[in-house]
Amino acid sequence: MRIEVKLKAFEAATPxxxxxxxxxxxxxxxxxxxxxxxxxSTLLNIIAGLDTDYDGNIANVPxxxxxxxxxxxxxxxxxxxxxxxxxxxxxxHPDPQSEAKKLLSLVGLEKDINSYPARLSGGMAKRLxxxxxxxxNPGVLLMDEPFSSLDAPAAESLRRLLLTLKKEKPFSIIxxxxxxxxxxxxxxxxxxxxxxxxxxxxQEIISLPRPRFLHDEAVNExxxxxxxAFPALLYGDTDR
Amino acid sequence: MMSPVTSQPYQKPSxxxxxxxxxxxxxxxxxxxxxxxxxxxxxxxxxxxFWQVCVVAFNPALLPAPTDVFSRLxxxxxxxxLYHLGQTLLRVGIAFSIAMVIxxxxxxxxxxxKRVDDWADSILTLMLNVPALVTIILCFIWFGLNxxxxxxxxxxxxxxxxxxxxxxxxxAVDSKLMEVAKVYQLSPLRTFSKVYLPQLYPYVxxxxxxxLALVWKIVLVVELIGCSNGxxxxxSTYFQLFDxxxxxxxxxxxxxxVYGIEALVxxxxxxxxxxxxxx
Numbered sequence: 001m002r003i004e005v006k007l008k009a010f011e012a013a014t015p016x017x018x019x020x021x022x023x024x025x026x027x028x029x030x031x032x033x034x035x036x037x038x039x040x041s042t043l044l045n046i047i048a049g050l051d052t053d054y055d056g057n058i059a060n061v062p063x064x065x066x067x068x069x070x071x072x073x074x075x076x077x078x079x080x081x082x083x084x085x086x087x088x089x090x091x092x093h094p095d096p097q098s099e100a101k102k103l104l105s106l107v108g109l110e111k112d113i114n115s116y117p118a119r120l121s122g123g124m125a126k127r128l129x130x131x132x133x134x135x136x137n138p139g140v141l142l143m144d145e146p147f148s149s150l151d152a153p154a155a156e157s158l159r160r161l162l163l164t165l166k167k168e169k170p171f172s173i174i175x176x177x178x179x180x181x182x183x184x185x186x187x188x189x190x191x192x193x194x195x196x197x198x199x200x201x202x203q204e205i206i207s208l209p210r211p212r213f214l215h216d217e218a219v220n221e222x223x224x225x226x227x228x229a230f231p232a233l234l235y236g237d238t239d240r
Numbered sequence: 241m242m243s244p245v246t247s248q249p250y251q252k253p254s255x256x257x258x259x260x261x262x263x264x265x266x267x268x269x270x271x272x273x274x275x276x277x278x279x280x281x282x283x284x285x286x287x288x289x290f291w292q293v294c295v296v297a298f299n300p301a302l303l304p305a306p307t308d309v310f311s312r313l314x315x316x317x318x319x320x321x322l323y324h325l326g327q328t329l330l331r332v333g334i335a336f337s338i339a340m341v342i343x344x345x346x347x348x349x350x351x352x353x354k355r356v357d358d359w360a361d362s363i364l365t366l367m368l369n370v371p372a373l374v375t376i377i378l379c380f381i382w383f384g385l386n387x388x389x390x391x392x393x394x395x396x397x398x399x400x401x402x403x404x405x406x407x408x409x410x411x412a413v414d415s416k417l418m419e420v421a422k423v424y425q426l427s428p429l430r431t432f433s434k435v436y437l438p439q440l441y442p443y444v445x446x447x448x449x450x451x452l453a454l455v456w457k458i459v460l461v462v463e464l465i466g467c468s469n470g471x472x473x474x475x476s477t478y479f480q481l482f483d484x485x486x487x488x489x490x491x492x493x494x495x496x497x498v499y500g501i502e503a504l505v506x507x508x509x510x511x512x513x514x515x516x517x518x519x
Contacts, residue, residue, distance in 0.1 A: 048423050068423045074416055078438040078516040087434055088424040116516045136424055 001140055001172065003047060005056035008039070016042060017054070018197035024140060026062070027166075029173040031183035034193030035233055040176045043198065044068060044142045047174065062139030064171070069133050069143045073125035075117040081128050082113045085135045096135070103131040106168070107161060123154040127161065134165055140172045148177070156214060159186055163210070180226060180234050184219050185212045192230055202230065304485040313489040320474075325493060328459060328470040331387070335394035336455045340448065342395065343402020348440075350403065351410020367400040372458050380466040390462045397458050402447040409443030441513040449506050456498055 001024045008017040016039040024030050032040055045051040047058060048068040075084050082100050089096035104110050107127040109120075117125055126147060133141055147155035159182075166173070177183050183190045184206055192202040204226060208218050227234050288306045295305040304312075313321075350357045350364070376393040383389035413436065421431040463472025471494050478486040 050419060050422060065425060070416070070420070072416070074420045076417060076420075076435060076438070079434065087430070088426065090425075091427065118516070132424075 001061060002059040003056075004059070005043065005046060005054055007056070008042060008046065008051075008054040015197040017046075018199060020193075020199055022191060022200060022203075023060075024172045024174060027170045027172055028189065029166075029175060029187045031175045031177060031187035031190045032193055033177055033180055033183045033190060033234070034198065035195050036178055038193055038195035039198045040193070041071070041144055044144050044174070044176060047140075048142055062172075064137055064139030067133045067136045067138030067141045067171075069129055069141065069146045071144045071146065071148065073117070073122075073129040075125060075128060075132075077117050080114045080116055081109055081120070084117070084128060085132050088132055088136045100131075100135060103134050104128075106134075106165065107131045123150055123158065126150065126154075126158055130158070130162065130165065134169070137169065138171050140174065143173060143175045145177055146175075148179075152214070155182075160211070162186075180223050181214055181219055184208075184222050185214050185216075190226075192226070192233060194233060201233070202226070302484060304488065308485050309488045309492060312485045313492055316486065316489050316493075321490065321493060324469055324471050324474045324490075325497070327467075328456075328463065328472065328494065329497065331391060331394070331459050331463070331470065332452075332456050335391045335398065335459065336451055338391065339395045339398035339455065340402055340444075340451060343399040343447065343451075344406050344444065346399065347403035347406025347408075348410045351407040351413075357407070364400055364403060367396070368404065372397045372461065376458070376462050376465055385466040387467070390459075390467055393462055394455055394458050398451055398455050401454065402451060405443050405447040405450070406440070409440045412443075413439050438513070445506070445510045445513065449502070449510075452498065452501065452506065456494070460494075 003020075003022055003024075005017045005020045007015055007019075009015040020043070022030070032043070034040060042051060045068075046054055046056075048066055050068075076087065079087060081104060082097075085100035085103060086096040089100070093099070101110075101113065104113055107130055109124060109127055109131070112120060112124065112128075117128070120128060129146075147158050150158065162173075163186075173186075175183070175186055180190075184204075187206055190204045190206060191200050192204070193199065194201045204222070206222060208216075208222065212219055291303075291306050294300075295303060346360070346364075350360055372393075375396045379389040379393035379396070383392065417435055417439070418431070421435045426435065459470070460472035460475065463470035464476045467473050471490055474490055475487055478484075478490070
């Protein structure tokens with residue numbers, strides 16, 4: 001999949017995104033990292049087709065659809081866990097019920113099959129949202145800081161779960177985060193973004209062996225020179 | 241690793257009406273006299289007993305005893321009461337349905353389109369504030385003393401209320417959830433029935449409950465002024481005859497039916513569509 005955004009601006013005078021081009025290979029995980037408010041969510045909305053008001057082109061779109069996992073779980077509160085998943089099954093699906101059940105047990109929610117989202121913890125809701133994204137069978141999954149609201153252990157286990165699910169039915173991931181360590185832990189390639197307008201300033205290929213964990217020394221080693229090279233972009237956030 | 245949102249397990253109520261979230265739910269096993277149904281019955285019985293005692297004690301000229309009212313109700317049931325009751329309920333049913341459909345449509349359009357809302361808001365406010373009696377009189381003058389005028393008068397009174405409620409509902413529709421429907425390429429039908437409509441149910445139910453209470457009161461006034469049958473017409477006849485027992489007997493019959501609709505149709509419906517809030 002090839003993404004080219006020549007220009008995206010809400011007001012003509014201040015372009016939000018300018019000349020941002022990158023591609024995602026099949027099965028690749030690309031992390032986008034940059035300061036808050038740079039327009040990363042807007043970029044994902046463009047790729048997902050929610051925002052069509054821009055100058056540019058999305059080419060080589062895979063046959064399978066583009067899924068988007070939002071920052072919040074965004075479950076339908078009036079549907080049970082199972083119904084939330086079967087909701088997104090394509091009309092042609094032969095047996096959405098049993099696939100949804102399979103997905104629920106894959107993400108560890110087999111006991112909560114008939115629970116309403118209000119009864120789920122934050123981590124469980126994210127697992128459910130992930131299972132829903134899997135039901136959609138995406139060729140590319142866009143993830144907008146998907147685990148940023150979770151505590152560290154819950155986020156770690158969800159990242160591992162994500163990689164397990166990816167092995168079951170391979171898909172590419174564009175993973176937006178503002179945490180360099182998280183980006184290095186999850187991605188095959190990290191793109192560092194500048195803001196106002198948003199462009200790619202650096203690309204780092206991560207070839208560390210997996211599994212990787214957030215506090216691995218090797219992850220730290222990769223991060224250190226990047227922090228030194230782009231302190232303004234990587235330290236600008238509140239949690240560092 | 242992950243703590244559940246609610247620290248206390250939820251206790252599913254095994255009795256009572258859906259909208260009571262009172263302390264009763266925390267009691268482990270309620271005594272029989274704590275059942276809400278019995279409390280409701282008991283309060284009505286107490287009122288009737290008080291009424292009866294007052295009548296026996298003071299023997300007022302213009303207040304018949306409840307026992308007299310009930311026996312009159314029994315005899316009226318043999319007479320024309322059921323016919324007039326049926327006529328009134330028919331008017332209530334038709335006017336209520338039309339008012340709901342029109343009100344929901346107007347409310348949704350106004351809630352979703354700022355431009356329509358800007359144009360129509362002052363008219364809506366005007367309609368809300370025209371006294372029911374004025375609409376009724378004008379409808380009868382303009383369209384004659386017929387059922388179409390009667391129902392039109394009720395609809396004109398009720399539809400603005402429904403519209404205001406549904407406008408709030410449309411404004412409260414969560415655009416984030418609508419985005420989910422778009423990203424996951426849900427069909428328009430599925431988006432409507434599984435994502436959009438469930439967000440409006442509470443508003444529709446609220447409009448329906450408030451609507452029923454308002455519509456039947458207006459229908460009685462309409463019948464009193466310009467119809468030749470129905471409970472309102474009968475009440476005006478008995479008013480002229482100063483037959484207080486009959487007036488109370490008719491009131492009793494009608495209120496029981498409206499209460500029945502509320503308890504047997506609207507409340508269970510509300511419980512069903514808002515079940516997810518409680519489980």
